[in-house]
Amino acid sequence: MTSTVEIGQLWIPDSLDGRDAKDFLDAVEVSRKVRMQVWGSDDLAYTPLEKLLELSDPYERQVILVARVDGRIVGTVDIALPLADNMDLAEFTLDILPDFQRRGIGRQLLEAAEHFAKSEGRTIVLVDTNHPASSLRGNADEQLVPGSGLGSVPLASREVDFAMRMGYTLQHIEQFSSCILPLDSKLVAELELEAEDTNAGRYSLHHWTDRCPEQWLEAVAALENAAGELATEGGETPAGAQEELVFDAGVLRQAEDAAVAQGRRTVVTAVEHVASGRIVGLTTIGVLAQRQDVVFQDDTIVLQEHRGNKLGLLIKVANMQRLSEQFPDARVIYTWNAPENRYLLTVNRQLGFTTAGVTGLWQKELPGTGPNVTSSE
Known part of the structure; x- marks a missing residue:
């Protein structure tokens, strides 16, 4: 039997101590597990308190949508809306638990995020895909080059295939590097x-x-x-x-x-x-x-x-x-x-920095703005 996917807005608690913080903690854990899958460590994952503090950024409004299967949070999309500049922009960070990927949950979350951004008057959406150094080997015909003409991402990547199917265009590559401290x-x-x-x-x-x-x-x-x-x-x-x-x-x-x-x-x-x-x-x-x-x-x-x-x-x-x-x-x-x-x-x-991977920056223009939608909490 196919489980129903429920999409809704995440309630942001005032602190991490109350019973109303459980969903927030679960959502942060989803992001941590995805980073473990991609990078092999949780160095790039927020702790729950770090994420809670980030949500108070006066220059950026953040809204988090979550996907639930049988009541369990299995995916999140963080929607960042700049408040001081780039007022037509929305940036998304999409995370789906490894065991729930390739089930259409990412598509549903991303479509819901696009609808939300559109209701907020945002017309340009950015998402990124992340690729560890081990995935970058391959011939030139196995790589996708961005509009800037520099760098590439692997065509065999699930994330790359998903971004293209969702109508996003690869605009730019950033090289991701790390260095052991102290020098x-x-x-x-x-x-x-x-x-x-x-x-x-x-x-x-x-x-x-x-x-x-x-x-x-x-x-x-x-x-x-x-x-x-x-x-x-x-x-x-x-x-x-x-x-x-x-x-x-x-x-x-x-x-x-x-x-x-x-x-x-x-x-x-x-x-x-x-x-x-x-x-x-x-x-x-x-x-x-x-x-x-x-x-x-x-x-x-x-x-x-x-x-x-x-x-x-x-x-x-x-x-x-x-x-x-x-x-x-x-x-x-x-x-x-x-x-x-x-x-x-x-x-x-x-x-002493070495290449850890690359991040692909993808862009999509939303077709005009629509009426506001009421977000569920």
């Missing part, structure tokens, strides 16, 4: 000497954690604005996204406050051009509230006119060293890079 002290000394020999004392470093010093606030805000025009690290502007959040001192402080409120720590190294007194580059590492053993490389930015001086190498080595000093439990750092960002990929290889 070897001999390697650090060699890389620091290489970078310092190239910049010849024309630059100086500044460090902070969580909150930018007041003296650099406007300069860092300007650098973040410039990042929209530069190749950066830790994630690209989504395909189809046109609007950019404009940073100023106030917006930067709000972003810092939001991260702290979610229990996250941010380790930052910036580089100053001594002659001009200008901040011309920075790199940041994010540390989660509940898991300080797994950390994430966020933006690395160097202004175009100051490239060629190995500043990316200089600031990344210094920041990874500071990270290990402040958070000695950190054992691995992960990052995502666009394949065209060859300089930072080269720097990462020097630091």
